[in-house]
Amino acid sequence: MTQSAPSREAQITAVVRADRPPSESSTLRTALMTLAILVALVLIWEGMKAFSSANNYEISVAGWTIDLTLFNDSQLPHLTDIARSLLEPAQRNGPPLYVTLLDAVWFTLLSAIQGFVFGGLIGFGLAVLFTHIGFLQRGLLPFVVASQTVPILAIAPMVVVWFGRAGISGLAVPAIAAYLTFFPVTIYTLRGLTSVSPTALELMQTYAAGTWQILIKLRLPNAIPQIFTALKLAATASVVGAIIGELPSGFQNGLGIAILNFARYYNQSPPRLWATIFVAGLVGIAFFGVIALIERLVVRWKPKQSE
Amino acid sequence: MSSVITIENVNKTFRAQDGTGVNALENINLTIEQGEFVSFIGPSGCGKSTLLRIIADLIKVTSGTVTVNGKPAEQARKDRDYGFVFQNATLYDWRTVRRNVELPLEIMRYSKAEREQRATEMLKLVELAEFADRYPYQLSGGMQQRVSIARALSFQPRILLMDEPFGALDEMTRERMNNELLSIWGRLKDMTVIFVTHSISEAVYLSSRVVVMSPRPGKISRIIDIDLPRPRGSQTRDMDAFFHLSSQVRHALRGTTPDERSPAILHDGIHD
Numbered sequence: 001m002t003q004s005a006p007s008r009e010a011q012i013t014a015v016v017r018a019d020r021p022p023s024e025s026s027t028l029r030t031a032l033m034t035l036a037i038l039v040a041l042v043l044i045w046e047g048m049k050a051f052s053s054a055n056n057y058e059i060s061v062a063g064w065t066i067d068l069t070l071f072n073d074s075q076l077p078h079l080t081d082i083a084r085s086l087l088e089p090a091q092r093n094g095p096p097l098y099v100t101l102l103d104a105v106w107f108t109l110l111s112a113i114q115g116f117v118f119g120g121l122i123g124f125g126l127a128v129l130f131t132h133i134g135f136l137q138r139g140l141l142p143f144v145v146a147s148q149t150v151p152i153l154a155i156a157p158m159v160v161v162w163f164g165r166a167g168i169s170g171l172a173v174p175a176i177a178a179y180l181t182f183f184p185v186t187i188y189t190l191r192g193l194t195s196v197s198p199t200a201l202e203l204m205q206t207y208a209a210g211t212w213q214i215l216i217k218l219r220l221p222n223a224i225p226q227i228f229t230a231l232k233l234a235a236t237a238s239v240v241g242a243i244i245g246e247l248p249s250g251f252q253n254g255l256g257i258a259i260l261n262f263a264r265y266y267n268q269s270p271p272r273l274w275a276t277i278f279v280a281g282l283v284g285i286a287f288f289g290v291i292a293l294i295e296r297l298v299v300r301w302k303p304k305q306s307e
Numbered sequence: 308m309s310s311v312i313t314i315e316n317v318n319k320t321f322r323a324q325d326g327t328g329v330n331a332l333e334n335i336n337l338t339i340e341q342g343e344f345v346s347f348i349g350p351s352g353c354g355k356s357t358l359l360r361i362i363a364d365l366i367k368v369t370s371g372t373v374t375v376n377g378k379p380a381e382q383a384r385k386d387r388d389y390g391f392v393f394q395n396a397t398l399y400d401w402r403t404v405r406r407n408v409e410l411p412l413e414i415m416r417y418s419k420a421e422r423e424q425r426a427t428e429m430l431k432l433v434e435l436a437e438f439a440d441r442y443p444y445q446l447s448g449g450m451q452q453r454v455s456i457a458r459a460l461s462f463q464p465r466i467l468l469m470d471e472p473f474g475a476l477d478e479m480t481r482e483r484m485n486n487e488l489l490s491i492w493g494r495l496k497d498m499t500v501i502f503v504t505h506s507i508s509e510a511v512y513l514s515s516r517v518v519v520m521s522p523r524p525g526k527i528s529r530i531i532d533i534d535l536p537r538p539r540g541s542q543t544r545d546m547d548a549f550f551h552l553s554s555q556v557r558h559a560l561r562g563t564t565p566d567e568r569s570p571a572i573l574h575d576g577i578h579d
Contacts, residue, residue, distance in 0.1 A: 199397045202365050206391040207414045208384055217410065221401040301401045301442045 045079055077271040082278070085271035090262075097272060100258070101279050107253040109283060112242040115177020116234055116287075122178065123185025123230070130186075131193040131219065132211065148183050152176065152241065157248035173254070176245030180237040188230035192223025225302075228295040235287040243280060255280050311466065311499050312339040312362060317371030319357055319525075330524035331357045335371070337518065337527065341465070344492065344500045346510035346517045348556065354525025355503045356470055362501065363391055363468050375466070387415060389466035390459030394474050396451035398443040398458075405430065405439040408458045415462055429457035432491060449480040453487070460491070467492075467500045474505060485512055489539060507556050511549060512539060519559040529559040 052071035086098040130137035163172035246256030262273035319332040347355035360366040364384035375383035412422040433453040521528040
């Protein structure tokens, strides 16, 4: 069967059009949007402070008195003060705050990454197990869900004690991070592994493919988008878990300890706690962003969408 | 020519959870010879797709036997004696066109060199060689279905089972695909094709025999020989014989006969 040259060319052009790289403008637009929102937040922050201060931290609306003391300089420092605090030492004759915080970030991030990897592997293993052994899924999934409803603040001290007794106290914080990480990975990976279309499975049956082949060639690739969703959630969860895990740990380092210290001595310098909180938030965002970037590079088979 | 597929006294009942049963197929007997192009046609619920899947051992019979290439259907599936083409192309999104065609070859552990060679050959056969490194989302429906056919033939089975493969395509693309399929079938010696369809003209155009089925319970109501000359082309659709055979199929579907002298109404079909 022959096709005329022009129609073949038209066909190829139509196909090539579909995979042109995402236009520059959409990435630029996203960046501008983010910047605009940041600027808006800064304006709101300082705007509310200015407004509240001008009104003596109190306004009357329709007969109700609204207390605005939360916007005073002690409870919500000026953003410039927060920025400045990073450049000043937190302790007498110590290094600038940002150096202390960078050390803390490094310590916490290390635990978070360890927890991320452990939790990810456990979650993944459970998902594969549950996919293939139905009664295990039905029996254990409720417990997996229940595990997450126990407040981590209650479990963290216990974990620190147990691991300390076992001589592996260095793994306590990663373990707590893993505890928060494994859950989204289990749930989303399970969803991805089991959400294959029936005909895709039938296709495998017509090839008399083995269970392992079906897992590697069908279920796993099918699950990759879901797995990345899980990993993005796990990234932030592992940072939270690491920070919380540090609180009862008795260690001197880490963002959790920094938060604890600056909270205890809040009135001495309110901006320091805020600076630490912002830094912690940035760590979470950065980790998330790294996973999102890897996802962009790995998942090349869908039409590109801006995130 | 030897019979490549034998279906004897096959019954299939689907049981619902409350115990009630649906008689999808009742007392099916059919023999298909090597090299034939056989269509199954019938209204929804007549069991044509079920019968195809039973031949493919994707569904088990309730009773009766299915022999494919002289073996039980299950063994034929394990020996990869057939290729299956589904109604939707069922390509794996994350694989390029080439790697989709290589999928069965990977599972059957062909060497890398063999896989590449066969995939290239197949893609040339369906005229999609330039699209080998594209992803499915970049292809139209018709093109995806051609990849699906290339994939089904990549390991050179002697039997091709097709479940309404062109049903989701528009009429013009469907007619083109019909011609491509006949051309491919013509080039592969002794390939047996079983083709499930809703379309009377498609069934008559492609087949050497049309198996007309009726529902509730699913039965074969008539088998019609299509003795139109090959190779078939656009001239075939203009023949008187084409019209008469299409009429026969239509009447068989309705449970009536085209013979005006004795219009026998068969009770195992649909009346409209």
